[in-house]
Amino acid sequence: MNRFAFHFLAAALALAAGAACAAQPATVRVDYAHSGNALQDGYALERVVIEPLPWPGSTARNIDATDRGQNRVEVVDAKTGDLLYSRGFSTIFGEWRTTEEANKISRSFQESVRFPKPDRPVRVRILKRDERNQFSVAWSVDVDTDAQEVVKKQPAAPATPIAIHTSGPSADKVDLLIMGDGYTAGDMKKFELDARRLTKHLFSVSPFRERATSFNVWALAVPTSESGISRPSTGVHRASPLGTRYDIFGSERYVLTLDNRALRDIAQHAPYEFIEILVNNETYGGGGIFGQFSTVAAGNEWANYLFVHEFGHHFAGLADEYYTSPVAYAAASTRMEPWEPNVTALRDPASVKWKRHVKTGTPLPTAWPKAEYEEASRAYQKKRAALRAANRPESEMNALFREDLRATQALFAGKPHRHAVGAFEGANYEASGYYRPAMQCLMFDRSEAFCPVCQDGITDIIDLYAGPARQ
Known part of the structure; x- marks a missing residue:
């Protein structure tokens, strides 16, 4: 790094802090x-760490009232019980326990929660949704960072953060950290270009476009010895610092890392509240866990869409609105009203959770060409499975995706309620019983825009971290 670049980065980090x-x-x-299985789970403390950088958030916005996530962390005064900090989140364990494997074996997953250092002993509580969809305490641990054994000295940063988009002090902004996995030392310029390209696209999509000045974006990658990440279903195995791989839970397109400690030990060297992992691959894939991280195959033709869609999961807890693609999760036995802001079980159409967007006269449920869509989707999914089974070139898969999107656009064109907000049956991986707000949305298929309800859900989280938009 030359002297100018070093001083620019130092200034940017100082600004962010x-x-x-x-x-x-x-x-x-x-x-x-x-750890646990489909029927039970438990928790065990591993360590308490003081990270190298100061808290990136505003201490004036410590309490989360969005009611998002399958879990919530609460930090309370150990003596008085006063709530000092809270955030909703979801976990990889929470997804895994809905798979068939969780009915057969128990597994353990690494998890972390982060919060501003308190000036007193605290109790850290992990809450989870109960059978009433309400939060109840699942585990708690007492933490006194001034008295107990705490990791306070960290190794030097394994790589230098790159300032991609800086808008002001971290306490007043959302800090997004873009991490790279599968990039060699010779790929570092490519990583930076990928990060800049995808950041630019993120800020072209509403409501991120209108709130770009509410964000800081950083990039950080530790070089690997080989380009790309593991894809076990095709016999490809790569050692990488973050351990990101395809084929999570048996889904060939699902990309996550299960090595939380490696992720956090690298991420702690840059300011962040949210993490996006770019993997240096062309094969279609990605993933997103609310409050944890999201991933995208940066070299894929559909990377722009994947980046924003998966970030919608991670950043705002948006649900998938599609239901015809195969997923790793087993269907729920009951249809509880989802906590996600963009899907509903529609128990009471008169009080649908996004009713402020529903115009008078719009029927609930709302008609759409569901049968025709499902017939076309079955044919499309058959072609998609055949291409993957034959290990055909990615260009053929990309062409199929383009064909499918064109067919959907043509099917929906001119239909009643095409651009209305209503309650369209088919969402949350289920053909019936769950409803989405719009006929088409970025959370439904590979289209280009979030519906108004998803935009609201994203704006709520931006406001939680950066405050309402200044008029």
Whole structure:
């Protein structure tokens, strides 16, 4: 790094930390193990860490009232029980326990929660949704960072963060960290270009476009010895710093890392509240867990769509609105009203959760060409499975995706309620019983825009971290 670049980065990091770093508390991370199976789970403390950088968020916005996530972390005063900090989140364990494998064996997953260092002993509580869809305490641990054994000295940063998009002090902004996996030392310029390209696209999509000045974006990648990440279903195995791979839970397109400690130990060297992992691959794939991270195959033709769609899961807890693609999860035995803001079980059409967007006269449920769509989708999914089974070139899969999107657009064109907000049956991986707000949305297929309800859901989270947009 030349002297100019070093000083620019130092200035950007100082800006992000908010110049008066001393005013910001330290960042505490609690690493723990979450293990169990489909019927039961448990928790065990691994370690408490003081991260190298100060807390990136505003201490004036410590309490999360969005009611998002399958879980919630609460930090309370150990003596008085006063709530000091809370955030909703979901977990990889929570997804895994809905798979067939969870009915057969138990597994353990690494998890972490982060919060601003308190000035007193606290109790950290992990809550989860119960059978009433309400939060109840699943586990708690007492933390006193001034008295107990705490990891306070960290190794030097394994790579230098790159300032991609800086808007102001971290405490007033959403800090997004773009991490790379599967990029060699010779690929580092490519990683930076990928990060800049995808950031530019993110800020071209509403409501991120209108709120671009509410974000800081950083990029950080530790070089690998080989380009690309593991794809076990095709016999490809790569060692990489983040351990990201395809074929998670048996789904060939699902890309995650199960090595949470490796992820957090690298990420802690840049300011962040959200993480997007770019994998240096062309094969279609990605994933997103609310409050954890999202991933995208940066070299795929559909990377722009994948980046924004998966970030919608991670950032705002948006549900998938599609239901005809195969997934790793087993269908739920009951249809509880989802916590996600963009899907509903429609128990009471008169009080649908997005009713402020529903115009008078719009029927609920709302008609759409469902049977025709499903017939076309069955044929499309058959072609898609055949291409993967034959290990055909990715260009053929991309062409099929383009063909499918064109067919959907043609089917929906001119239909009643085409651009209305209503309640369209088919969402959340289920053909019946769940409803989405719009006929078509970025969370439904590979289209280009979020519906108004998804935009609201994203804006709520931007406001939680950066405050409402200034008029």
